[in-house]
Amino acid sequence: MEGLRNNLPLPLTSFIGREDEIAEITGLLEEPHCRLLTLVGPGGIGKTRLALEVAQGLVNPEMDASTEPLFPNGVYLVALQPVALPDDIITTIASAIGFEFYQARDPKAQLYRYLAKKCLLLILDNFEHLLDAIELIEELLAKAPQVDLLVTSRSALNLVQEWLYHLEGMAYPQDGPIDAPEAFGAVQLFVERARRARHSFSLVEEGKHVIQICQLVDGMPLGIELAAAWLRRLPCDEIAAELQRSLDILESDLHGLPDRHRSMRAVLSHSWSLLSREEREVLMKLSVFRGGFRREAAEYVASATLQNLSTLVDHSMLRLTITGRYEIHELQRQYAAEKLAERPELETAVRNRHCEYFADFMDQPPINLVGKRSKETMQALEADIDNIRLAWNWAVGQTRIRDLHRCIETMYWFSWFRAWPQDVKRAFRQAVGALRVAEPSQERD
Template sequence: MELVTLGGLKLDGADFVRVKPLLLLTYVALEGTRDRRHLAELFWPDAADPLNSLAAALKQLRRYAPGAVESNSARVSSAVGCDATTFLRAVEAGDQERALKLYQGPFLSSIYLPGWSAELEEWVYGTREFLAGRARNALVRSGEQVAANGRFEEAAKYGEAAYTLPGAPELEPEELTRVYTLLTAGDSPHLPRLRKDAQGYGIKFSFSHEAAREQLRRPLGGPSSGTPSQRLPTRGTSFIGRDIELAEIANQLEKPDCSLLTLTGPGGVGKSRLALRVAHDLSERYLDGVYFVPLEALGHASLVPSSIAGILGLSLQGSEDPFIQVTRYVGDKAMLLVLDNYEHLLESVTIVAQLLHVCPNLKLLVTSREHLNLEEEWVMPLEGLAVPTENLPPAEASYHDAVKLFAGRAKRARLSFELTLEELPHAVRICRQVRGLPLGIELAAAWVKMLSCQEIAQEIEHTTDFLTSTRRNVSERHKSIRAVFEGSWRLLTPKEQGLLRKLSVFSGGFKREAATEVAGATIPLL
């Protein structure tokens, strides 16, 4: 017997079609042996006796598919093969042909169980996207292999299949580039649509038909010169809005007297995403490059020079101070460095001033929840995205950045999602509830898999703890609105924390005079 899960759900070799027991068998086949109580609560969260419901499902499997499942009083495991597991082994072995033959369609396509738990639904959709992503990579690799032999039209067919693969998540920026190269080499009619998708990530393709073919003729994994934009990290979601801020930042950095610009704002407002988009947009303006230096993981500002050196590709030598080696390398180069997440390193912020003093043509774009308080600093505070005002006509409301972000992220969470006139007022309400905060909007939009926009708005009104993410590649500090608040709270001094506790009596903001009278707040502390 073997489970067939790619393109549907059935158990070959057995005359058994009950969906929930087969889904249970699929889960343990892919995830391995699991605890009975965990499975019971995962599959029957609303049952009066979940363990009893699990026992009934196991009994059905033993009766109609004998030998398919193994269990004892504590654990449950699968005793049958699964096409998804075989597919993954083929991918890992580099056997693209076998992998693509096994991939007959999206994982558990058309399977839905009314009343299943949020965790189980998340697992199904997450696994579907993961497997489709691996299939897409196999298609791209296959296309690159045939293109290396000069079969560009055939390569473009693989690229088109990868681009339109059902069940797959949005193309990552790096995948966009690879697929675009295949389609360009084979003159695919899908090119205009792919260019439009790429623009959403701030990527502008300019290489020609012949350049694409030349690139594909090189052995896979061969050396590449790389462009400034390729030295920058990418994000797995498109960038929406902030046109005014992008223009203002670009104009400010052009000014000779602005060598340090800090983007400030609360966690989740989009400082890092905006700074990265600026870096991509300006990558051709700086002769010696634009570099993005993530600082979130650093424990002390003394490590900043080493981090910059690593991003610049500079190998530090001997015991000489890393700061001296970095400044010697940068020298009078015309360069833009983006220092991302500086707020926890402010005790040694003089490193930034010293860097600017020694390197006259260096520009720094910094993101921080607090400004650096340096003489050289220009500050641009960021707020939430534009939210529609009350009673704005629906046609106009849908064009606001906050609403466009919600609609775009909701579409990623559920491909069938459309922001209808019926849903629009509730989407606007959600955007207002989170004050246009991009992180809050994205966390809310992820729930359209299970809830209507009206239900999401109602849940947010009840508690913002509802706004959490289960995605594996989201940093811990951005997994929930509460995590953002707690991260900002830890950055406050004891005096600032005490003041904020006193100010919590206000609702909807307050004036400075009232803060002084009620909480004894001074201007510097505010």
């Protein structure tokens, strides 16, 4: 049977374990009353990956032809982590499901009207920073009675309609003699990722230390992946010892942090310390991007060489997707962004470079905007829409008039192409407001 409509990304790495969780979550989605299910847990615990795995099962169900699919109109991932403003949620959902607005007025009402007749699942991924927008969730549930929401978030939404699923780390052996460590999800994940770093890796020889590492990171999949990537530089026993040391250091610094956060922090800080000065500097600068980036952008904004990027991929600090874009895990991005924030002057300089790069990217010759090439141009712009929004907002905040000017025409055409005039009107209004308050002596073009 052909799979249902979806926009699910192809996974870059294998998925391990979590059979019980998948069955439980799928079971909850089958319940008619469960229309808003939130997977809650700390950063790096595996919420996004699990939601995607559940979604894959719904899109390609193992069933005979007579069984009705649960969501006949499809399953869609709405990546919210790069979305800064609640107002952008509507356009991000529309983009994810491939809905095009047909008129300028009231995009929200248009989207609701469309969804009212659909029976589909939206995965709202990384919702934690948009909790101010929860009325929108209530509204969506009311206006689209056959749409279900699977949300991933580091904290609960606290809506009456919400069903909560608290996600724990992956299973690992506790103390005592262990007969079959390979039966535990956390150990399987470590071994699988370790073999990528060192193909001769053997659990038989390293079992004791692998178990220790899984215990130290409390079964957190992101922690396990990062620790396994260190095998390029350290033997397994040293990884365990280093992790223990980082934890001890953090113990005194981070009193009051829950264990799981502390163990993840220990992994992040040790991964950081394994990078060279230059690689750290690059990663720090790359943290200004939103929604990933292309190599040319990294070169300009972060002075990243191909060698730097490859090393960061090798250390599992970056991922290279099949579309050729680089992505950084949100938790790792936040860690690197904290480091950048410790150097405000550098941060401003990098943000200026980011703004300049995307203003240049927006400054397209007219032939690319309205001619035969327009579709291609618009698709390229759409892939970087989160960076463009960020650059625009930075230009407005810093009254970078020349950069704003370079964006305007493309913004206008883009708004027609995507039929997002509300978005663009708001952006223009912000810019006009900023220009009004700008001193006459400030940059002018």
